[in-house]
Amino acid sequence: MVFSGVSSSVKMGKIVIENLYYFSENPMLDCNQFIIVDKENDELALFDAGNGLSLKGLIEGMSKLGLNYEQITRVYLTHEHVDHVLGIYPLIKLLSNSPPELFAYGETAKILRKGDESKIFPGNLGISPGMFGLEIIPLKVNDLKVEETISIGSEFIFKIYYTPGHSLGSICYYESSKKILIPGDLVFAGGSFGRYDFPGGSLNALIESIKFVNNLDVKYLLPGHMNISDNGNQQIESSYRMVQSIGNYF
Ligand SMILES: [Zn+2]
Numbered sequence: 001m002v003f004s005g006v007s008s009s010v011k012m013g014k015i016v017i018e019n020l021y022y023f024s025e026n027p028m029l030d031c032n033q034f035i036i037v038d039k040e041n042d043e044l045a046l047f048d049a050g051n052g053l054s055l056k057g058l059i060e061g062m063s064k065l066g067l068n069y070e071q072i073t074r075v076y077l078t079h080e081h082v083d084h085v086l087g088i089y090p091l092i093k094l095l096s097n098s099p100p101e102l103f104a105y106g107e108t109a110k111i112l113r114k115g116d117e118s119k120i121f122p123g124n125l126g127i128s129p130g131m132f133g134l135e136i137i138p139l140k141v142n143d144l145k146v147e148e149t150i151s152i153g154s155e156f157i158f159k160i161y162y163t164p165g166h167s168l169g170s171i172c173y174y175e176s177s178k179k180i181l182i183p184g185d186l187v188f189a190g191g192s193f194g195r196y197d198f199p200g201g202s203l204n205a206l207i208e209s210i211k212f213v214n215n216l217d218v219k220y221l222l223p224g225h226m227n228i229s230d231n232g233n234q235q236i237e238s239s240y241r242m243v244q245s246i247g248n249y250f
Pocket residue numbers: 079081166167185
């Protein structure tokens with residue numbers, strides 16, 4: 001199997017701020033994942049699920065930091081793409097006695113409820129669920145609403161913003177008191193930004209969404225790929241300039 005070599009690598013974690021952990025993506029078609037500790041309830045919230053093959057590595061990386069995957073009670077998704085959602089299926093199997101609740105917005109929630117493979121595996125990536133040893137089954141998903149707030153313990157309170165452009169179901173999670181932005185694949189550190197050539201993607205929507213998050217006060221930028229940053233606004237500003245220059249060009 002093409003991806004088998006990748007599956008065994010540990011997802012190395014590190015602490016971003018107290019009770020917030022970052023697990024960097026595996027090299028092939030995986031995503032960054034974030035864990036927030038709900039101290040009051042002794043539970044963990046996971047942001048994005050990875051590609052499934054990386055789940056073992058995530059569990060190992062978590063255990064190195066003293067985090068127990070059995071305490072994951074909630075999974076928050078940024079959008080519907082394969083590298084962000086496939087990990088749900090093996091995680092639910094693994095925690096079948098008390099599976100975590102899933103949360104997503106709009107199209108992402110709909111696609112996962114339907115088990116719509118063609119939307120989870122966009123374009124001509126040349127991949128299929130079988131390559132990941134998975135079967136896409138309909139899932140029970142809770143709908144997040146725009147501008148809804150979600151609490152993880154009393155310490156982390158995120159607001160949901162709808163930020164299309166990369167995909168139809170793309171949202172950002174924003175914690176204003178700690179200045180944390182979890183933007184999925186909207187905007188990355190180092191002046192880059194999400195692809196807009198997948199189904200439902202739009203350059204104009206991407207520009208508008210990046211413009212929107214550029215107006216938030218962001219210290220910790222925790223994107224779906226590549227590095228995280230603790231000078232978020234500077235990174236978002238440079239991505240905004242880059243994406244605008246493309247917009248002008250076309
Ligand atoms: Zn994506």
